[in-house]
Amino acid sequence: MKFEGTDAYVATDDLTVAVNAAVTLERPLLVKGEPGTGKTELARQVASALGLRMIEWNIKSTTKAQQGLYEYDAVSRLRDSQLGEERVHDVSNYIKKGKLWEAFDADEKVVLLIDEIDKADIEFPNDLLQELDKMEFHVYETGETIRTKHRPIMIITSNNEKELPDAFLRRCFFHYIRFPEPEVMKQIVEVHHPNIKEKLLTTALTQFYEVRDTAGLKKKPSTSEVLDWLKLLLAEDLTPEDLRRDGPNALPKLHGALLKNEQDVHLFERLAFMARSKRQ
Structure with a gap:
């Protein structure tokens, strides 16, 4: 599974080496560079070139790492219990799967884009360390453990607005997209x-x-x-x-x-x- 660029995306030699190295090592590819240098588009073109589905997680300043795993809607469950709804007895009805869950649970290999990670709080990358290492997480409400079936190709972009923690950087393969000559x-x-x-x-x-x-x-x-x-x-x-x-x-x-x-x-x-x- 080699990426060599596409007809719609000019990939330099050092960029294709970085993508393929991250795929081989099964580590997230952290891509930095000026805004507008094609970091997000890279993930789309990798998915297209390798014939894989892409899952996109766009990070905002308010995004929490937990949202990438799942969210539990306790308020809806309480309301349904007051109304005597039958679905209240199954807690899974109130769990919304996040993008990481979707990628881990996919029946095929996918490309997972975590776009503009530096927009989030500084603790956001640290809160994902275990999931990046073990490619699994625990759902406390149901007692199940979600493990990746096919380790996704993970591409993480940053505009360098914030410094990322060393512990997070150690888990990534890094590439800086220089402005094109x-x-x-x-x-x-x-x-x-x-x-x-x-x-x-x-x-x-x-x-x-x-x-x-x-x-x-x-x-x-x-x-x-x-x-x-x-x-x-x-x-x-x-x-x-x-x-x-x-x-x-x-x-x-x-x-x-x-x-x-x-x-x-x-x-x-x-x-x-x-x-x-x-x-x-």
Whole structure:
């Protein structure tokens, strides 16, 4: 069971090595990188390439580790007991299975994505240590133990918003997705926009990397944002000449796809003003 990338996802050699190493070791693959570099999409493409079903657990700031196992609805059971409902005698009627339970209980091997784990409380990763180690957990209300039938391929993503505990990191195979170099970015763009003209692509990517490299930028545009920008350029049927800016630091055309806060827009406006002042 080897992952080699897909037609819809350009995977670098080091990324495919990391995926296959995690599969071989049967350890979770912890993937970090800038937002928009394809961490979540990686899990979908691994599932697609290997012909496996994917189970997705999207983490929020309020998510607790227990929710990934199961939740017991004691309030509903109390209400049903007061109403004399027959189902109240079976406690399993009040247990909602979580995504980990679903993955452990699957009759086939699955890909389990735990997306943006760093959004949760710092204790969240620590609360999953035993489940990651033993691939089992106990349901106290029913007395049963849920064990994995087929160890899932587990991919965990992080945007590096919080440091993860050492004990958690020891249980993972780690990979950092570096921001793509221009040549790799060209391959990524050609997957999504196969008919884009070479000159437009070269001009647009040159401008994109100039924007990313601008000193003082609060949020650098990501891979997903350059793809959106190029989609707009193609929709507007712009040419390389249309992308020419008024001075080296002027705002790029349709900059709202690349610059996502007012500080960065003002930065480019100031740089453009300074460039014009020097020429006068």
